[in-house]
Amino acid sequence: MKFFRFESLYQREGWLAPAYIGITPTGTVAYMNTKPPTGVAENMIEKIAGHALAGFVNAHSHAFQYAMAGLAEHHPAEAQADTFWSWREKMYEIALKISPEALEAIATQLYAEMLRHGYTHVAEFHYLHHDTDGNPYKQVGEMSHHLLKAADKAGIRITLLPVWYAQGGFGQEPTEKQRRFINQSLEDYLQLWHHVHKLASRFAQADVGFCVHSLRAVNQEQLQQLAILHEQEYPHLPFHIHIAEQEKEVEDCLKHYGKRPVEFLASAVKLSPAYQLVHATHLSPTEVAIIAKSGAQVVICPSTEGNLGDGFFALQDFEQKGGHWTIGTDSHVSLNPFEELRWLDYGQRLRTHLRKIFTHGKEADSAKLAYEQAIFSGRRAVGRTDLRNFFEVGKPFDALIIRDDVPLLAQTAPTYRLATILYSGDASWNLGTWVQGHWQTLEQQHKHKVSILAQFREATTELRKG
Numbered sequence: 001m002k003f004f005r006f007e008s009l010y011q012r013e014g015w016l017a018p019a020y021i022g023i024t025p026t027g028t029v030a031y032m033n034t035k036p037p038t039g040v041a042e043n044m045i046e047k048i049a050g051h052a053l054a055g056f057v058n059a060h061s062h063a064f065q066y067a068m069a070g071l072a073e074h075h076p077a078e079a080q081a082d083t084f085w086s087w088r089e090k091m092y093e094i095a096l097k098i099s100p101e102a103l104e105a106i107a108t109q110l111y112a113e114m115l116r117h118g119y120t121h122v123a124e125f126h127y128l129h130h131d132t133d134g135n136p137y138k139q140v141g142e143m144s145h146h147l148l149k150a151a152d153k154a155g156i157r158i159t160l161l162p163v164w165y166a167q168g169g170f171g172q173e174p175t176e177k178q179r180r181f182i183n184q185s186l187e188d189y190l191q192l193w194h195h196v197h198k199l200a201s202r203f204a205q206a207d208v209g210f211c212v213h214s215l216r217a218v219n220q221e222q223l224q225q226l227a228i229l230h231e232q233e234y235p236h237l238p239f240h241i242h243i244a245e246q247e248k249e250v251e252d253c254l255k256h257y258g259k260r261p262v263e264f265l266a267s268a269v270k271l272s273p274a275y276q277l278v279h280a281t282h283l284s285p286t287e288v289a290i291i292a293k294s295g296a297q298v299v300i301c302p303s304t305e306g307n308l309g310d311g312f313f314a315l316q317d318f319e320q321k322g323g324h325w326t327i328g329t330d331s332h333v334s335l336n337p338f339e340e341l342r343w344l345d346y347g348q349r350l351r352t353h354l355r356k357i358f359t360h361g362k363e364a365d366s367a368k369l370a371y372e373q374a375i376f377s378g379r380r381a382v383g384r385t386d387l388r389n390f391f392e393v394g395k396p397f398d399a400l401i402i403r404d405d406v407p408l409l410a411q412t413a414p415t416y417r418l419a420t421i422l423y424s425g426d427a428s429w430n431l432g433t434w435v436q437g438h439w440q441t442l443e444q445q446h447k448h449k450v451s452i453l454a455q456f457r458e459a460t461t462e463l464r465k466g
């Protein structure tokens with residue numbers, strides 16, 4: 001076992017300072033105390049000049065979209081409006097070109113960047129299943145396999161969510177541009193899902209969940225078939241779905257089903273804490289109450305939602321009803337978890353002219369409440385059960401280490417340390433990130449940065465040609 005001494009380590013009860021951590025050769029925490037282990041010489045304890053925070057879960061990712069981060073901000077003069085739907089057209093152009101190898105190269109660079117920013121686990125909402133002509137690969141899980149390899153090389157945990165996408169919109173055939181996403185029958189989807197499940201089992205830090213793209217991408221019967229299978233055979237696995245991101249989607253759902261999206265979903269399936277509702281931007285007060293009561297969670301992606309002009313989630317109402325939410329970076333236009341939390345908070349402050357937004361319970365430390373929601377709901381969003389504390393003996397050591405020589409932080413009392421990190425920090429404050437008891441990034445550098453970058457360059461250069 002190796003021993004480390006951190007300046008401090010954040011737990012539910014506050015900062016342990018200093019924090020002595022013993023880590024087994026397999027990366028699990030075996031010792032955690034403010035006192036050094038007895039019988040271990042001082043020079044056998046490695047000193048880390050930083051404060052340890054549990055690593056974040058990025059609960060919503062479409063890895064391939066990283067290839068277009070920053071490329072959708074030139075708005076044509078003649079266009080009446082550049083909206084989510086026109087952005088989606090650009091996104092489809094990229095989606096139609098990416099080879100399995102390019103996907104792996106882009107995802108590896110992306111995951112390395114996620115680690116550098118403090119994410120240690122990603123939920124990959126993956127719908128790019130078929131080849132560029134829309135035919136299944138010889139191995140149906142080919143693209144998924146490359147994502148698993150990307151996560152493995154980068155050193156991030158992955159929960160791969162093979163997406164079921166069967167139709168182009170409510171009651172509509174798929175469009176030509178959606179050809180890589182489509183599995184029309186449950187059998188086809190399950191063939192893919194089981195293959196991906198098997199592939200994931202070969203990787204130490206990978207697992208899977210269920211996923212339906214959105215209410216517009218499957219019909220009611222399909223949704224219910226998958227929900228029943230999930231409930232009967234895999235209730236411990238998460239079930240993700242995009243919902244109510246756009247007002248048009250709400251209107252279309254009302255037209256097709258006579259119900260708003262969450263009302264319809266709750267009437268069609270048995271909502272439970274396994275359900276992860278991504279975005280849930282446009283909700284009625286009744287729908288906010290339905291989600292909170294069911295224990296289903298909301299995955300909010302503030303920087304992407306801001307970039308796409310989606311709208312504001314009903315955070316205060318949801319918090320007051322005891323709802324669980326976490327964060328994701330979705331299109332990856334931004335990759336900083338603290339920025340996501342700030343965007344979420346500030347959007348609400350600007351809208352309400354109030355400063356106390358995370359009102360869940362009686363506590364009033366915004367940073368503590370936001371961080372607890374992000375971490376523990378994030379873990380639930382990927383089916384994890386380590387919910388007792390941020391770090392636990394017997395669990396892997398996954399951490400973001402914040403430098404202790406940041407001038408502002410060095411002058412800040414422990415009571416305000418988390419809030420200072422969350423509201424004032426940026427990635428330059430990160431000393432490094434650990435997964436399974438090992439540094440994956442240190443001093444802003446990933447352990448495999450040279451080969452990751454070379455492959456990323458090649459893939460994006462090819463993709464951006466012509």
Ligand SMILES: [Zn+2]
Pocket residue numbers: 060062125242278330
């Ligand atoms: Zn998404």
